[in-house]
Amino acid sequence: MTTAARPPLGRSLLRLFTVQGSWNYERMQGIGMGVAEQPLIRDLEGNGTAYRAAVARAAHFFNAHPYLCGLAVGATARAEHDGVPPQQVERLRTALCGPLGALGDRLVWAGWLPLTSGLALIGVALGLGLWAIFGFLIVYNIGHVALRWWALRAGWAYGGQVATALREPVLQRAATLSAPAMALVAGVALPLVVHYLTGGFLSWTRAVLAVVAAGGFVLLRWQRARLTGLRFGLVLLALAALIGWFWR
Amino acid sequence: MSPPAVLQVMLLVWGTLVGLDLVSVPQAMIARPIVAGPIAGAILGDVATGLQLGVLFELFQYDILPVGAVRYPEYGPATIAAVSAAHAGAGTLGFGLGAVVGLITAMAGGASLQVIRRLNTRAVHRAAAALETGEPRVLARLHIAGILRDAARAAVVTALGLALAQLARDYLVGTVSSRGRVLLSVAAVGVALAAGTAGTLRLVGRGPGLRWFAAGLVGGAAVVWLR
Numbered sequence: 001m002t003t004a005a006r007p008p009l010g011r012s013l014l015r016l017f018t019v020q021g022s023w024n025y026e027r028m029q030g031i032g033m034g035v036a037e038q039p040l041i042r043d044l045e046g047n048g049t050a051y052r053a054a055v056a057r058a059a060h061f062f063n064a065h066p067y068l069c070g071l072a073v074g075a076t077a078r079a080e081h082d083g084v085p086p087q088q089v090e091r092l093r094t095a096l097c098g099p100l101g102a103l104g105d106r107l108v109w110a111g112w113l114p115l116t117s118g119l120a121l122i123g124v125a126l127g128l129g130l131w132a133i134f135g136f137l138i139v140y141n142i143g144h145v146a147l148r149w150w151a152l153r154a155g156w157a158y159g160g161q162v163a164t165a166l167r168e169p170v171l172q173r174a175a176t177l178s179a180p181a182m183a184l185v186a187g188v189a190l191p192l193v194v195h196y197l198t199g200g201f202l203s204w205t206r207a208v209l210a211v212v213a214a215g216g217f218v219l220l221r222w223q224r225a226r227l228t229g230l231r232f233g234l235v236l237l238a239l240a241a242l243i244g245w246f247w248r
Numbered sequence: 249m250s251p252p253a254v255l256q257v258m259l260l261v262w263g264t265l266v267g268l269d270l271v272s273v274p275q276a277m278i279a280r281p282i283v284a285g286p287i288a289g290a291i292l293g294d295v296a297t298g299l300q301l302g303v304l305f306e307l308f309q310y311d312i313l314p315v316g317a318v319r320y321p322e323y324g325p326a327t328i329a330a331v332s333a334a335h336a337g338a339g340t341l342g343f344g345l346g347a348v349v350g351l352i353t354a355m356a357g358g359a360s361l362q363v364i365r366r367l368n369t370r371a372v373h374r375a376a377a378a379l380e381t382g383e384p385r386v387l388a389r390l391h392i393a394g395i396l397r398d399a400a401r402a403a404v405v406t407a408l409g410l411a412l413a414q415l416a417r418d419y420l421v422g423t424v425s426s427r428g429r430v431l432l433s434v435a436a437v438g439v440a441l442a443a444g445t446a447g448t449l450r451l452v453g454r455g456p457g458l459r460w461f462a463a464g465l466v467g468g469a470a471v472v473w474l475r
Contacts, residue, residue, distance in 0.1 A: 017274035022394025024368035031372060031379075035391045038384055052382030059379055059387055066275055109313055110451050113277070120282050121306060122468075124299050133286050133302075141276050183457040186448045187464020188471070193303060193444070195472045197437050205434050212438025213445075220311075220446040229311035229443025230321045230358075233351050233436070240344070240435035244428020 011039040012073060013152055019069045027061045033073060034059030040077035040156070054080045057089055064097050065104020067147045072096045074155020075162035084160055092160060099166055103175065108147070111178025116140040118185035125192035212236070250414060251292055251332065258291050259328055260406050266324035267402020271361070272395050279324035281305030288331040301330045301346050304436065307444030308354070313451070322357025325402060326350040329409025333416045344432020345424075347440075349416050353409035360401045368394050 019032035037058040044051040057076075064072065072093055079089050116139050123132025154165035165171075198206055216236070220227055251259070262284070270279040277283060282302045289298015305327040312320045330350030334342030371390055372379070378386040424432070452461045 018272060018391070018395060020275070021272040021398065022368050022372070022391045023271060024365055024372045024394075026369050026372050031387060031391050031394070034387045038387070054382070055384055055387065056380050056382035105313070114310070114448070114451055117277075117280060117282055117306060117309075121303060124282070124286075124303055126471075129299060130286055130290065130295060133283055136280075137277065137283060144276065179452075179457050180460040183452045183460035184464040184467075186452065187461040187466075188468035190445065190448070190465060191468035191472050193307070194441060195475075197300070197303060197441070201430075201434070201437075205430055209434050209438050209441075212435060213441040216439050216442025217445050220442055221449070224446075224450075228321075229308050229439065229447070230351060230354060232443070233308065233347065233439040234355070236435040236439050237344070237348050237351065237432060240431040241348070241424070241428065244425060244431045247425075247427050247431075 007077070007156055008039040008042075009074075009152055009156060012036050012077075013070065013149060015039070016070050016073065016148055016152065019066050027059065028063035029066070029069060030059050030062045033062045033069060036069070037073045037077050040073065041080050044080065050080075053086065054089075057086060057093075060090070060093065062093060062097060064100035065108060067108055067144060068100040068104045068151045070148050070152030071100060071155040071162060071165065074152045074157070075159055076155075078156050078159035082159055088160070092162070096162065099163075103166065103171075107171075107175050107178060108144075111175070111182050112143050113140070115178060115182040115185050116143070118182065118189040121189040121193050122185070125189070125196040250417060251335065255291060256410060259288055259332060259410060260403065262287060262291060263325040263328045263406025263409070264399055264403040266328065267322065267357070267405055268395070268399050270322060270324055270402075272398040279322075281309055281323045281327040284324045285327040285331050288328040289335075292331065292335050294331070294335050297334050297342060297346075298331045300343065301327055301334055301350070304343065304347065304440045305330065305350060305354075307440040307447075308351075310447035310451075311443040312447070319362060320358055321351075321354035322361060322405065323350075323354050325357055325406040325409055326354035328406060329353045329413050332410055333413035342433075343436050344429055344434075345416055345420060347436030348420075348432065349409065349412045352412060353405065356408055357405045360405050364394075364397055364401050367397060 015036040019029055019036055022031040023029060024031070034055060038055060041051065041054045041058070044054055062069070062072065075096070076089055076093055079092060116136055119139070120132050120136035123135060155162055158165045198209060201209060216232060220229065220232060266279050266284045269276060285302025285305060286295055286298040289295045292298070305323045309323050327350055330346035330353070333349040334346030371393060375386055375390055449461070452458055
């Protein structure tokens with residue numbers, strides 16, 4: 001066992017900000033994970049073979065939520081230091097993919113991000129202008145950086161027992177609260193955004209707009225698997241351009 | 249009227265940073281249209297247009313949940329290109345023009361992400377043997393090359409968007425009738441509202457979240473009415 005007295009978690013954290021930089025279909029985040037884990041296992045360098053083998057393992061296939069990758073980086077680096085057998089380290093990485101992906105999607109992509117961007121939309125609609133944007137960036141990233149830092153530290157602290165970290169009450173409460181908070185903020189934002197975006201339209205165009213928005217919503221819900229906002233937008237804009245061409 | 253070259257370069261740099269932020273470095277959400285648009289507007293001295301198009305494309309962004317290897321359009325550089333195009337249009341009427349340029353750029357951005365992922369896969373595949381030896385320099389080289397590839401991709405997508413914006417300014421502003429521009433704007437805002445609402449409801453689901461969403465709708469409507 002060669003556990004570092006003061007592991008270079010800061011250096012690893014900085015590298016974790018680039019974890020998806022070499023995202024590919026073969027190893028997904030694997031290469032980025034290896035790069036981020038390297039500072040934490042560098043002191044195994046004395047044992048050349050063990051170090052090289054640990055680096056190679058760190059770069060194997062991995063896919064999870066990018067903000068929570070630190071948990072796996074910390075845990076596997078700690079396991080390498082603790083002399084856990086290679087097969088067990090590999091199993092630990094594989095076992096973490098699903099839970100970290102699901103938790104991150106729920107906590108960030110479906111919670112914190114739409115919640116804070118919804119607040120930014122409300123701010124813009126209420127006339128806060130650029131302050132709403134700066135506020136969004138600051139608030140969102142406080143949560144973002146805190147989550148990355150917590151994940152890395154927890155991974156390193158728990159090592160092979162990292163599943164315990166995922167059951168921490170704060171994390172569970174955040175996951176439970178983020179969904180209703182996001183839904184409430186999105187609900188408040190919607191009428192304000194409608195008012196903000198349609199302010200410059202005249203009465204008859206507002207009626208057409210209402211029909212387009214309502215019809216589009218129904219169509220996008222109905223044809224969810226095939227139709228995206230982008231495709232629908234392109235088709236409708238082409239149609240509008242065509243009508244506008246003839247109707248001068 | 250085209251923005252001066254120095255502003256175009258600033259937009260290109262901003263678009264490259266925005267494109268890099270989406271997946272590679274550091275995912276601080278400057279890639280969100282609500283951020284990319286207003287800053288592009290500020291660069292052009294037209295924050296209002298930047299904010300409006302930022303809100304418009306943020307609604308399109310709600311249509312996307314970026315999980316795993318899912319394919320999605322890239323709305324960050326697209327919003328910058330849209331702001332550049334709409335800057336020449338007149339107020340709300342610029343919406344449609346911006347949306348046309350923005351949606352085409354978003355589609356190109358999404359396709360370019362797939363190309364980069366395939367190029368990265370090829371590079372990793374070629375270095376597979378070296379990677380299995382655990383050589384740290386190979387790992388670093390692959391990773392840095394991936395980031396540089398993504399930066400180049402983001403720059404190309406932004407440049408394409410800005411070129412489209414230039415074409416729209418030169419050829420569409422004068423030729424599309426005022427009715428045509430109104431129709432384009434109505435279509436853009438209508439689709440954005442539809443996509444934003446559909447995407448939000450997908451996130452909210454049918455459970456208790458729907459009740460919170462409904463409560464929020466009532467609250468938001470009350471605020472609009474009181475204003």
